[in-house]
Amino acid sequence: MANSPDSGSTGSEIQDDLKKVERESEAKLLRHRADDYVAMALGVGSVVLLWILQSMGLY
Amino acid sequence: MTTQIISAPVEATLHKVSVWSSLPTFKNSWPGLLAIVTLSVICGLPGVPWPFTVYELLRYVDQVLPPIYGKGLFIDLLHFNYVVIGLTVGLLIRNIIGVPKSWEPGLSYTAVFMNTGIIMLGSQYMLRDLVRLGGQSILVMVIMVFGCATALVFIGKLFKLEPRLTAILAAAFSLCGVSAAVAIAPMVRAKSEEVAYAIAALVSFGLVCLFGMPVLGRLLEIPPYHFGILSATGVPNSAQVIATGFNYSFEAGKVAGFANIGRIVLIPAGVLFIYFLALTQEFKKEKISAWVVVKEKFPIFVFGFILVWAMNCLHLWPKPATQAMEVMMTWFFTLCFVGLGMQTKFSDMMKAGVSGIAVGYAAGTLKVVAALGLIYVFWKSGFMK
Numbered sequence: 001m002a003n004s005p006d007s008g009s010t011g012s013e014i015q016d017d018l019k020k021v022e023r024e025s026e027a028k029l030l031r032h033r034a035d036d037y038v039a040m041a042l043g044v045g046s047v048v049l050l051w052i053l054q055s056m057g058l059y
Numbered sequence: 060m061t062t063q064i065i066s067a068p069v070e071a072t073l074h075k076v077s078v079w080s081s082l083p084t085f086k087n088s089w090p091g092l093l094a095i096v097t098l099s100v101i102c103g104l105p106g107v108p109w110p111f112t113v114y115e116l117l118r119y120v121d122q123v124l125p126p127i128y129g130k131g132l133f134i135d136l137l138h139f140n141y142v143v144i145g146l147t148v149g150l151l152i153r154n155i156i157g158v159p160k161s162w163e164p165g166l167s168y169t170a171v172f173m174n175t176g177i178i179m180l181g182s183q184y185m186l187r188d189l190v191r192l193g194g195q196s197i198l199v200m201v202i203m204v205f206g207c208a209t210a211l212v213f214i215g216k217l218f219k220l221e222p223r224l225t226a227i228l229a230a231a232f233s234l235c236g237v238s239a240a241v242a243i244a245p246m247v248r249a250k251s252e253e254v255a256y257a258i259a260a261l262v263s264f265g266l267v268c269l270f271g272m273p274v275l276g277r278l279l280e281i282p283p284y285h286f287g288i289l290s291a292t293g294v295p296n297s298a299q300v301i302a303t304g305f306n307y308s309f310e311a312g313k314v315a316g317f318a319n320i321g322r323i324v325l326i327p328a329g330v331l332f333i334y335f336l337a338l339t340q341e342f343k344k345e346k347i348s349a350w351v352v353v354k355e356k357f358p359i360f361v362f363g364f365i366l367v368w369a370m371n372c373l374h375l376w377p378k379p380a381t382q383a384m385e386v387m388m389t390w391f392f393t394l395c396f397v398g399l400g401m402q403t404k405f406s407d408m409m410k411a412g413v414s415g416i417a418v419g420y421a422a423g424t425l426k427v428v429a430a431l432g433l434i435y436v437f438w439k440s441g442f443m444k
Binding site: 033039 | 167170244375
């Protein structure tokens, strides 16, 4: 368990790891944002498509 | 003179990464996406008249096998529905056969399918539903999110856990699973192994909830509406919340999806709350802007849900179209469940180790029991009907 992760690590190793976590977090947040946009396009797009089909009498 | 002096803000803008660059290209993603769609059809997409599905096969086996107490083994007793089948098939493929590397980019779109399903869920609710369900679920969510976070930070301090690990576990289990753990990690200067431990513990606990909580719900005869709220409050990860709800019943799944919106909206506030609650001298070195946290971490797809819901409230489409949207919503959720199964590695869960699993499961169980107690009190007092 990571109760004492600092033990055995040098200062630069710790800094590198912190930077890595920060980079990964930023990348993940960016991906979340992109996923949000794609989901909005898909979700709202599907609903609007069904709406158009219905207004054309195809549904 | 061609040399240009670039000022600091311009340089920052030049280095700003486009949101779209984080998405894998279609060329890289299509094998994984095709695998998800094909497996979903094989498992049994609701509303698709395709007879050769795993669901139909299990129904046939139930007819051939002698009934147990007059019921079929797979469908009636073990409640194998499209959620369980999709997840199980996905899990078996990932952990027994293995998933080709070329599928990974496509599988990463699982969250998109979940968010799309949630957006389409807006077509299933009217204003009166939102007023009734919204008030109750928001109250339960606020109590559970902030109460659970406070309890976990207190327990972490009591057992002298690393404040960073306490903060990540509190975010992961009281807020929204992986998203919250990743969001708070740089704020509390967490180590990568601590993030990995917390994620492994919560994914593992969520998987147990996904298959175990519907059994508990049936034993306690919890109504679908209450079970949906219980899923959204007790299960740590969003995709697992919705899968747990739909595993119980369709109605419970819809309520779980709706109530989960309340939880993900609370991510920015919850992250800040845990940050200040678990604050130590070490954390104080970091300067945190509350506005930046809210802006960066707010799940904007919720606006899609609000838009679809508003269109439904205005009666823009009649019942047949709403029913078609319900079917499409189920498809997106099914794609999400199959993708979730194919993304879950048992070997990753082992990374948490015995003590990591113990801490995570203790935190998760505490939350489920607290949620169950709170919902029971609300239910019996008549506040939640």
